[in-house]
Each structure stands twice: as structure tokens, then as C-alpha cells.
Amino acid sequence: MPLTSHSVPPGRPTPPESWSTVAAVGATVLGVLLGHAPLAEAADATAFPPRFRADVSLGYQGRFEQVGLEEAGETRAIREVLGHDLTLDAEVAVWTGVALRLALPITARQDLRWPGARAMRVDPLTGEGSYEGGEAISPDPLTTRGVQGVWIGLAASPFRQGWSRSLPMTMRFDLAVRTPGKNGTMYGERRGAAPGGAALQLGGAFSYVTGRVDTWLSMAYTREFAATDVAIVPRDDASTASGPDQTIKAGDRIEARIGGVTLLRHDPRTGQRTGIGVWAGLDWIGEDRRPSGYWLPDVLDSTEATPVVASDRLAARFGVDVELDPLPQLGVRIGLDAGYLTPRFEEHLYPVSTDAQSFSLGWTVTLIGRVRLRDEPTTDGPPDLSIAP
Numbered sequence: 256m257p258l259t260s261h262s263v264p265p266g267r268p269t270p271p272e273s274w275s276t277v278a279a280v281g282a283t284v285l286g287v288l289l290g291h292a293p294l295a296e297a298a299d300a301t302a303f304p305p306r307f308r309a310d311v312s313l314g315y316q317g318r319f320e321q322v323g324l325e326e327a328g329e330t331r332a333i334r335e336v337l338g339h340d341l342t343l344d345a346e347v348a349v350w351t352g353v354a355l356r357l358a359l360p361i362t363a364r365q366d367l368r369w370p371g372a373r374a375m376r377v378d379p380l381t382g383e384g385s386y387e388g389g390e391a392i393s394p395d396p397l398t399t400r401g402v403q404g405v406w407i408g409l410a411a412s413p414f415r416q417g418w419s420r421s422l423p424m425t426m427r428f429d430l431a432v433r434t435p436g437k438n439g440t441m442y443g444e445r446r447g448a449a450p451g452g453a454a455l456q457l458g459g460a461f462s463y464v465t466g467r468v469d470t471w472l473s474m475a476y477t478r479e480f481a482a483t484d485v486a487i488v489p490r491d492d493a494s495t496a497s498g499p500d501q502t503i504k505a506g507d508r509i510e511a512r513i514g515g516v517t518l519l520r521h522d523p524r525t526g527q528r529t530g531i532g533v534w535a536g537l538d539w540i541g542e543d544r545r546p547s548g549y550w551l552p553d554v555l556d557s558t559e560a561t562p563v564v565a566s567d568r569l570a571a572r573f574g575v576d577v578e579l580d581p582l583p584q585l586g587v588r589i590g591l592d593a594g595y596l597t598p599r600f601e602e603h604l605y606p607v608s609t610d611a612q613s614f615s616l617g618w619t620v621t622l623i624g625r626v627r628l629r630d631e632p633t634t635d636g637p638p639d640l641s642i643a644p
Contacts (some may be wrong), residue, residue: 257510304625305351307349309345311623311624324551345358404434405434411427416464421443432453433455437483455478457476471512473510473512474512477498484501487499501546503544529582531578534575538569540569545565546562554604565600567600570590590620594617
């Protein structure tokens with residue numbers, strides 16, 4: 256769940272009359288969020304709504320990944336992944352610097368294809384599976400779609416630039432959990448998009464505006480938990496009969512980003528901005544436990560749908576973003592990114608790895624709506640913790 260680079264101008268809103276007001280509003284907001292689908296996640300690393308404002312967004316993310324599948328120094332096939340995702344996201348500030356968040360990422364469609372694939376055969380010298388000497392095949396694409404899970408989180412922004420001269424920067428911290436979905440994975444009969452197990456995400460972001468440049472840094476760690484007793488349907492099995500129940504686990508992730516936004520326009524009264532930003536990042540993706548025969552074009556019948564492990568890898572990413580706020584209540588974010596993926600073994604049973612020419616491309620469009628829940632000033636400032644005499 257990416258965060259964003261944005262600073263809220265100073266200003267001191269009138270505090271609620273009591274903590275009971277905060278609790279009541281928080282309960283109302285949470286009830287609304289749980290009863291309705293929220294609208295997508297924001298695009299800036301430290302953006303944060305002022306007290307009693309809801310930021311709702313709808314985001315589209317397109318992605319393409321191409322990797323070569325290499326054995327004994329020769330590329331045996333190409334794997335291409337084309338995906339289209341939608342994210343519904345809502346973030347509501349129930350107090351200055353404290354917000355509730357709900358996000359619903361949905362894969363509208365994902366297609367896996369293997370151009371130039373070969374059949375796997377048993378190597379007579381080693382007795383192991385190999386693509387060398389295999390005949391050309393045309394595997395059917397694997398299409399998946401569905402809800403990835405529901406993210407429920409809490410965000411805090413204890414410091415904003417302009418609140419204090421002793422700490423002139425903006426900070427944001429996130430804690431979120433994702434619901435499990437073992438019946439909606441790509442390995443089951445439904446061919447869904449859920450990773451399988453639950454997940455926990457911790458994130459932090461920092462930004463500093465000087466002149467017309469907003470510099471930001473963000474990091475996030477996602478801990479994926481295993482899903483047990485997952486019914487497996489082999490990729491080429493058109494029947495409803497499933498293989499043995501297995502334990503699957505998506506790889507943990509560590510994501511780091513650094514970037515800057517050149518502000519072409521910034522209205523301190525409303526927070527509206529127009530800018531162009533660039534960023535670079537490095538991701539670590541941990542080992543992935545999954546059934547055999549889904550990410551390779553062909554495997555031996557004796558191992559199909561049996562448990563395998565994919566090794567970890569790194570991904571270097573670069574991107575450019577455009578921020579546009581035509582109205583105080585409306586924001587638009589457009590982004591493009593490209594990535595380089597380091598080689599990794601897809602299944603520990605076979606000597607097949609991705610090659611050194613693997614890459615990814617991404618494109619995003621996000622619409623952000625900002626709604627006041629109470630009639631208060633649009634600017635935000637540090638919470639008033641003073642006690643009335």
C-alpha cells in the first residue's frame with residue numbers, strides 16, 4: 256500500500272469538545288467504511304487528511320512483466336504477465352494526525368503466457384526434469400481475477416512541517432493487516448487473486464519541502480503469513496477435482512523509495528498542488544511457497560501441483576509521477592514506472608531460473624476525492640493538548 260509525498264500547511268483547527276466526540280465520530284466513520292466499499296489509495300508518501308476529513312480514491316494500476324526462463328545458460332521460454340488492478344481506498348482522520356484506513360485491492364484480470372515454450376522431459380543423464388531437447392508447445396494462458404483481500408489500517412502523522420521549528424519535516428507511520436483468502440488463490444478452482452494467507456504491513460515516510468521541491472523517503476515491510484489446507488487444482492485440469500491440500504505462502508516484501516516533486520503550483524490555504532515527481536526504489540521479495548506447474552510452462556507429471564519453493568529476488572524500480580489538484584475536493588495522480596528484476600529459481604525441483612534481462616513496466620491513474628465530515632477549517636495544525644482552566 257504505497258504512501259505519498261505531500262505536506263499539509265499549518266493552521267489550528269478548533270478541537271472537539273471532548274474525547275467522547277472523537278470516539279463517536281470514529282465509530283460512525285468505521286461503521287460507514289465497513290458497510291460500504293471505500294475508494295482507492297492516495298498517491299503521496301506523507302499525505303494526510305486534516306481532522307474530520309475523508310480522502311477517498313479509485314485507482315487503476317496496469318502492469319506488465321517479462322522474464323526469460325533460463326536453463327544451462329540458454330533461454331528456453333519467455334513468461335509474460337499482464338495485469339489490470341483496481342484499488343478502492345478510504346482514509347478518514349478521526350483526530351489531528353490520526354486516521355483510519357480501509358483498502359480493497361481487486362485484480363480485474365491477470366494473464367500468464369509462455370511464448371516459445373518447450374515441453375519438459377526427463378534428462379537421461381541426471382534423471383531430472385529439463386527443457387533441453389523438448390518439443391515446442393503452446394500452453395494455454397492462465398487467467399486469474401478477484402479480490403486480493405481487505406486491508407484495515409491505522410495511520411499516524413505525529414509531526415508536520417510547519418508545526419515546529421525544532422523538527423521541520425513531515426512524518427507518517429502506517430500499521431495495517433490484510434484478511435486471508437485461501438479459497439480465492441490462483442491455485443484453486445476459482446483461479447482468484449488472493450495471496451492466500453493474512454498479512455501485516457508496517458510503513459514509514461518522511462518528507463521535507465524547501466522552495467519548490469518536495470523531497471521524500473518511504474519504507475514498508477509486509478509480512479505474509481502462510482495459508483494451510485489450500486485445495487489445489489492443477490493448471491491444465493479442467494475438472495473440479497482438486498489435488499492434495501497444501502500450505503502456501505507468498506513472499507515477504509521490503510520496499511524502499513526515495514524521490515522528489517517539483518511543485519509548479521502550491522496553494523497553502525487549500526493544500527492544492529500541481530507538480531512533477533521522479534523516484535527510485537529497491538524491493539526485496541522473499542521466498543515463495545506454492546504448488547508446481549503454475550509459473551513454469553511445463554513440468555513433469557510426477558511433480559505437478561506438488562509443493563515447491565521459489566527463491567528470493569531483488570527489484571530495482573524507477574518512476575515518474577504527475578500530481579494535479581484542479582479543485583480542493585479533487586486530485587488526480589498519473590504515474591509510470593519501470594523495473595529490473597534479478598534472477599531467481601522458480602521451483603527448487605528444477606534447474607530453471609529467470610534470466611538477467613527480466614523487467615517490469617507499470618502505469619497508474621488515481622482519482623482522489625476529499626470530503627469534509629464536519630464544517631471545520633481546511634488547514635490543519637498540531638493538536639491542541641492544553642487544558643482549559
